[in-house]
Amino acid sequence: MNASTAALLAGLVLLFPLAGSALCGLLGPVLGRRFVNLAGTLSIGAAFAVTLVIFVQVLGAASGHQSTTATLWNWLNLGPGNLNVSVDVTIDQLSVLMLLVITGVGLLIHVYSVGYMEHDPGVARFFSYMNLFIFSMALLVLAANMIILIIGWAAVALSSYLLIGFWYERESAVLAARKAFITQVIGDVALVIAAILIFVNLRAVPACPSNEKCAGLPQALHTLSLPQIFAHAGSLGAGSPLITLICILLAVGAFAKSAQFPLHTWLPDAMEGPTPVSALIHAATMVTAGVYLIARFHVLFALAPIASGMVACVGMGTAVMAGFIALSQVDIKRVIAYSTMSQIGLMIFAVGIGAYAAGMYQFLLHAFFKALLFLAAGNVIHAVHDEQDIREMGGLDSRMRVTAWCFLVGSLALAGFLFAGMFSKENLLGFGMINGPGAPTLYIVGIVVNVLTGLYAFRLYGTTFRGEPRSEAARNAHESKAVMLWPVVILAGLSALAGWILQWPVAFGPHLIDAFLNPVFTSPGGSHIAKAPGLGLGVIGFVIGLTCSLIGIGIALRIWVRHDLDPSHVLARPGFRLLPRLSFNKLYFDEIYDALLVRPTRALARGLRRVGDPVMDSWIKGVSGVATDFSSAFRTIQTGLIRDYASYMVLFVVIFTIAVMLAAGLAK
Amino acid sequence: MLSQSMFPWILLTAAFLFTLGALGVLIRRNPLVVFMCIELMLNAVNLALVGYSSYLNSEEGQVFAFMVIVVAAAEVVVGLGLLTRVFSIGRELDVDDLDEMKQ
Numbered sequence: 001m002n003a004s005t006a007a008l009l010a011g012l013v014l015l016f017p018l019a020g021s022a023l024c025g026l027l028g029p030v031l032g033r034r035f036v037n038l039a040g041t042l043s044i045g046a047a048f049a050v051t052l053v054i055f056v057q058v059l060g061a062a063s064g065h066q067s068t069t070a071t072l073w074n075w076l077n078l079g080p081g082n083l084n085v086s087v088d089v090t091i092d093q094l095s096v097l098m099l100l101v102i103t104g105v106g107l108l109i110h111v112y113s114v115g116y117m118e119h120d121p122g123v124a125r126f127f128s129y130m131n132l133f134i135f136s137m138a139l140l141v142l143a144a145n146m147i148i149l150i151i152g153w154a155a156v157a158l159s160s161y162l163l164i165g166f167w168y169e170r171e172s173a174v175l176a177a178r179k180a181f182i183t184q185v186i187g188d189v190a191l192v193i194a195a196i197l198i199f200v201n202l203r204a205v206p207a208c209p210s211n212e213k214c215a216g217l218p219q220a221l222h223t224l225s226l227p228q229i230f231a232h233a234g235s236l237g238a239g240s241p242l243i244t245l246i247c248i249l250l251a252v253g254a255f256a257k258s259a260q261f262p263l264h265t266w267l268p269d270a271m272e273g274p275t276p277v278s279a280l281i282h283a284a285t286m287v288t289a290g291v292y293l294i295a296r297f298h299v300l301f302a303l304a305p306i307a308s309g310m311v312a313c314v315g316m317g318t319a320v321m322a323g324f325i326a327l328s329q330v331d332i333k334r335v336i337a338y339s340t341m342s343q344i345g346l347m348i349f350a351v352g353i354g355a356y357a358a359g360m361y362q363f364l365l366h367a368f369f370k371a372l373l374f375l376a377a378g379n380v381i382h383a384v385h386d387e388q389d390i391r392e393m394g395g396l397d398s399r400m401r402v403t404a405w406c407f408l409v410g411s412l413a414l415a416g417f418l419f420a421g422m423f424s425k426e427n428l429l430g431f432g433m434i435n436g437p438g439a440p441t442l443y444i445v446g447i448v449v450n451v452l453t454g455l456y457a458f459r460l461y462g463t464t465f466r467g468e469p470r471s472e473a474a475r476n477a478h479e480s481k482a483v484m485l486w487p488v489v490i491l492a493g494l495s496a497l498a499g500w501i502l503q504w505p506v507a508f509g510p511h512l513i514d515a516f517l518n519p520v521f522t523s524p525g526g527s528h529i530a531k532a533p534g535l536g537l538g539v540i541g542f543v544i545g546l547t548c549s550l551i552g553i554g555i556a557l558r559i560w561v562r563h564d565l566d567p568s569h570v571l572a573r574p575g576f577r578l579l580p581r582l583s584f585n586k587l588y589f590d591e592i593y594d595a596l597l598v599r600p601t602r603a604l605a606r607g608l609r610r611v612g613d614p615v616m617d618s619w620i621k622g623v624s625g626v627a628t629d630f631s632s633a634f635r636t637i638q639t640g641l642i643r644d645y646a647s648y649m650v651l652f653v654v655i656f657t658i659a660v661m662l663a664a665g666l667a668k
Numbered sequence: 669m670l671s672q673s674m675f676p677w678i679l680l681t682a683a684f685l686f687t688l689g690a691l692g693v694l695i696r697r698n699p700l701v702v703f704m705c706i707e708l709m710l711n712a713v714n715l716a717l718v719g720y721s722s723y724l725n726s727e728e729g730q731v732f733a734f735m736v737i738v739v740a741a742a743e744v745v746v747g748l749g750l751l752t753r754v755f756s757i758g759r760e761l762d763v764d765d766l767d768e769m770k771q
Contacts, residue, residue, distance in 0.1 A: 640767030642702075646693050 001057045001091065009054050010089040010142050013099060014135060016047040021131035028124025040127030041110045044134055048103035051096070058096050066519060067092035069144045069227055076147075083199065084223045088144035094520045097360060097513070098141040098292055101367045105284045106134050110485040112375050113276040115484035116382065126274070128164060133159035137285050140294060146195045146224035149296075153191060153257070156289060157184035160281050164273040178268035183266040187256025194249035199224055201242060202232050206516060228407035230299040238303040247300055247307030250293060251314075258290030258344045261318045265589050267341055271333040275378030278333055283370040284341045288363045291344065294351040298521055302354070309437035312352025316432075316442045316449075319345030321587065323452030327459065328583040331388045332377050335460045339371055339414060342449060349446070350428045353436035354530040356521045358428040361513040365420035365498055369413035376407040379484055380464060381592035383477035390460065395469035400479045404465045406492040411461040413495040415454040424497035425450070426545040427511065430538050435530040439486040447548050454552020462560035678719035685712035697762050699754075703747055710740045 001009075020043025028036040058066050069090045076085040110130060117123045136159055140152030152323060161184075165177030188358045208276040236243045254260070259267035270282050281287070294301060294311060319342045326338035343366050381388055383400055397404035405460030413419035418428065430452070432443040469475040479485070510532070521529055533541060558565035571580055582588070637644070685708055692705030714733045721729025755761060 455761055642763050642766070646690075650690050650694065 001061055001065075001068045003068060003070040006068040006091045007072055007089065009050055009057070010070065010091060011072060013047050013049045013054070013103070013138050014142065015136065016043045016050070017131045017135035019043060021128045022133060024124050024131060025128030033123055036124045036127050037114045040042075040131060041107070041114065043131055043510045044103060044107045044110045047108045047134065047138070051099045051103045054091055055100060056098050058091065058093060063519065069225075082222060085145060085147045086223075086225070087148055088225055089142040090144035090226065091142070092520055094292070094295060094360070094519050095141045097364065097517065099138060101364060101455070102137050102141065102285050103132060104585060105237060105367050105371050105491075106280055106491055108132075109276050109280045109284075109371060109375065111278075112378070112484055112487040113274075115481060116274065116276050116378055118334070120274075121468050122166065126163075129159055129166070130161045130277070130280070131295040133163065133281060133286070137289070140289060146198070146226060146227050146229065149226070150188070150191050150195060152186075153253070153289070153293075154188050155300075156286050157188065157257075160184070160270070160286055162276040163281060164270045164310060166273055170272065173272040173625060176266070180266040180270050183256050183263050184515065188252040190249045190252035190256070194246050195224055197242070197246050198229055199248070200234075201236055202229065226296070233299050233303060236300075236303065236471060236510060239305065243300060244304045244306050245305035248310065250297055250300070251307060251311050254290030254293045254311075254348070255314065256290075257293070258287050259318075259341050260290065260314055260348055261321060262589075264318060264322070264341055264468065268329075268337045268586070269333045271337050272330070275333065275374060275381060278337070279371045279378070283374050283626070284367040287340060287344055288367070288490060290345065291347040291351055291359055291363055294348070295356045295521075298351075298356055301351075308352050308354065310352075312349050312436045312442060313347045315348030315350075315352050315368040316445050317345070318342070319349065319449045320445050320452065321345075323449050323456060325583055325586050326456040327452065328580055329586075330391055332380065332390050332393070332460065332464060333374070333388055336370070336373050338367075338452070339373075339456060343370070343414070346425065346428055346446070346449065349436075349442065350431065353439075353442075354432060355428060355431035355435065356529070357514040357517040358424070358431050358530075360517055361502075361511060362424040362428050364513060365413070365424045365495070368491055368498055369410045369420050369495040372406060372409040372488060372495050373414065375484070375488045375491065376410060379403045379480040379488065380407075380477075382484070384471070384473040387471065387473055390463045392471040393464045393469070393474045394467045395465070395474060396477055397465040399469075399474075399477045402479060402485050403488065406488045407461060408497050409492040411457040413499075415457040415553050416450060416545065417454075417553060418496075420499045421453075422546065423503050423511065423551070425453075426542045427647030429545055430533045431530045433533055433537060433541055436561065447544065450545055450548040451552040454549045455556045456552075458553050458556030459560045460667060462556060466561045489655075557636055639656065672723065675719060675723045679716060681718065682712045682716035685709075686713065697764055699751055699761055702763060703744065703751075707740060707744070710736055714723075720765050 002354075020039055023039045023043075024036050026564060028039070067090065067366075069088055072087040072089060074084075074086045076083065078084070098608035110127070113126065113130065117126050120126065133156065136152050136155035138152075140149060140156055143152055157180075161177045161181040164180050165174050167173045233243075236246070243284060252263075256263040267287065273277055273282070277594070300309070322338045322341035326335050326342065329335045329338060343362070347362050347366070348360045350356070350362060367418060378397060379400065379402065380393065383403075384393060387393070409419060413421045414423045429443060429446045433440045434444050436442050502513060518529070531537075555565065559567055637648075689705045689709035689712060692708065695703050696702055696705065714736050717729040717736070718735045719729075721733075728730065738745075751761065754766065759765065
């Protein structure tokens with residue numbers, strides 16, 4: 001693909017959702033619901049079609065030429081020797097894979113939204129925000145310039161904020177949106193500092209290191225163009241404190257976006273948004289942007305083993321923590337939210353140990369089955385009249401057959417048996433056996449995550465769909481209509497089949513995504529690819545992983561479906577008594593943050609106000625007092641009588657004329 | 669063609685008419701009379717313009733006088749429209765009574 005084609009196609013992918021957002025937002029309230037439904041979904045459909053064209057182009061390109069970077073326009077030029085920012089886009093295997101998920105899954109979710117938002121008066125605003133999100137996310141993954149990437153990064157957070165707070169009459173939604181946005185800003189600031197550090201240090205580079213990679217590049221960098229940063233990354237010094245700091249800052253950005261410990265508390269609250277939003281933004285795409293970021297900056301992370309190790313530990317830690325919390329949540333969406341956090345933890349772990357393709361593989365399959373779970377949960381919530389508490393559900397499988405079957409497929413895919421998760425998760429954990437800090441310590445934690453995943457996935461399925469209905473609403477539940485079922489069915493099909501297709505004929509070892517993506521990660525600029533486990537180790541890992549998933553699923557089925565196993569006497573033992581409370585209260589993170597951050601900040605603000613009010617007010621009031629006195633003196637001439645105004649006019653004209661005549665006389 | 673010696677008298681007449689108009693605007697309370705006085709002022713200016721035009725032997729002043737006539741006509745349309753509105757809402761036609769601009 002040549003640069004102008006790449007610029008055209010990338011521009012179209014960006015333009016369609018942006019135009020859709022503008023159309024829905026500006027004309028939607030005037031032209032009505034049908035127009036909004038059409039414009040909002042067709043724009044994403046068009047973007048998806050263009051993405052397919054890009055995908056075909058990338059697939060068809062000769063090896064070594066799949067990556068194309070093009071400049072759309074030059075945005076900012078601060079003169080020679082200073083910062084230059086051009087709007088660059090990169091089309092390569094990584095960005096096209098992300099785009100496929102963003103626009104493809106995005107299209108399904110937009111179609112679903114037509115049904116879900118049928119009775120909501122704010123549908124124009126909804127589709128406008130959703131299109132804006134698709135645009136921002138596409139900008140983020142296409143960006144080949146760190147400034148543009150940060151713009152996309154922040155715009156994604158903005159649209160997430162707008163959509164979480166979509167029902168702004170609810171106080172909880174507004175608070176959740178604010179919490180999400182503030183957490184995102186922490187990540188944004190980290191990214192900006194990382195960009196500044198990279199810029200300042202690469203600008204100070206005296207000369208291009210002598211190899212052919214930077215032939216034709218300027219001596220010192222005056223840009224934050226990603227290909228050039230990567231080509232020059234070596235001059236930051238492998239393993240130096242500087243690059244470790246940069247990578248940690250990048251990782252903090254990724255953690256904020258991907259809801260990883262300790263910046264994870266916003267994600268469960270974000271479930272206040274409409275369910276399609278949770279499916280698109282808080283499961284399939286935006287929260288995986290952190291994984292993408294680390295994969296995109298793999299050249300830098302290859303040079304910073306300490307930061308990479310930290311990323312791997314945080315990822316796995318979050319995975320096990322979120323899995324533990326998910327065990328006892330009672331809100332159907334929150335359970336799925338914690339499971340998202342846990343699965344993304346695994347992805348972050350994968351990119352931390354250098355198994356980038358494995359991480360992206362998990363990202364792809366996770367997007368399918370997690371969007372599926374959320375949309376199916378949306379159907380459930382619709383059916384039981386906006387009830388989200390799973391204790392009020394039960395027995396829905398005979399009332400909503402299609403949704404129940406699809407949810408079962410999603411749960412199996414999540415737990416890692418038969419469907420999607422089985423392939424990607426075992427593949428990812430297989431890399432963990434021989435890579436990463438202190439291997440295989442983190443792998444063993446990963447095994448625990450597998451058990452936990454099976455447990456909470458089938459606890460959710462069992463409590464929601466099996467047994468007897470536990471409320472009037474659940475008893476009267478009925479299946480959703482076609483527009484809300486088809487996307488779910490398609491996603492169920494993808495979750496069921498994608499793994500088998502991508503990995504045919506063996507369920508472990510190399511897969512098509514690996515072959516597709518690896519050129520990106522072995523490209524010039526240093527590779528940091530994890531060693532793949534051999535065939536024997538792969539089989540062993542696969543069997544262990546599958547066994548653990550089955551153990552989790554089995555225990556869950558016995559406790560929550562067949563009810564012939566009661567965990568309460570185990571949990572009543574002294575050592576375990578605390579566990580349910582810890583899990584139910586989400587390990588008290590919100591309370592801890594409240595005590596450590598929110599309360600002191602409020603107290604500080606109150607204290608400053610007590611001091612500041614008298615100090616600031618005294619001189620501000622002084623200034624305003626002068627203005628008041630001055631104006632009240634002049635107010636008396638404003639009588640409102642035309643006669644008076646006319647007299648002023650005449651008076652001043654006379655004065656002026658006399659002055660001019662005097663001046664003319666003096667001049668002579 | 670007026671003789672050149674007439675010119676100061678023309679200007680004096682214009683100034684007299686203008687002063688008369690201005691005083692009328694300032695003193696009279698009936699808005700209709702005020703309007704007529706404004707017309708008087710405008711026509712005083714027209715007289716001065718035409719006088720200068722003749723004195724300086726140039727057409728520009730006469731062209732400008734036409735402009736003034738057109739603007740005056742437009743002004744009368746707006747002003748009389750306002751007055752009929754004021755009258756139709758039952759207010760007395762007295763400029764001293766219309767002091768809402770104070771607020």
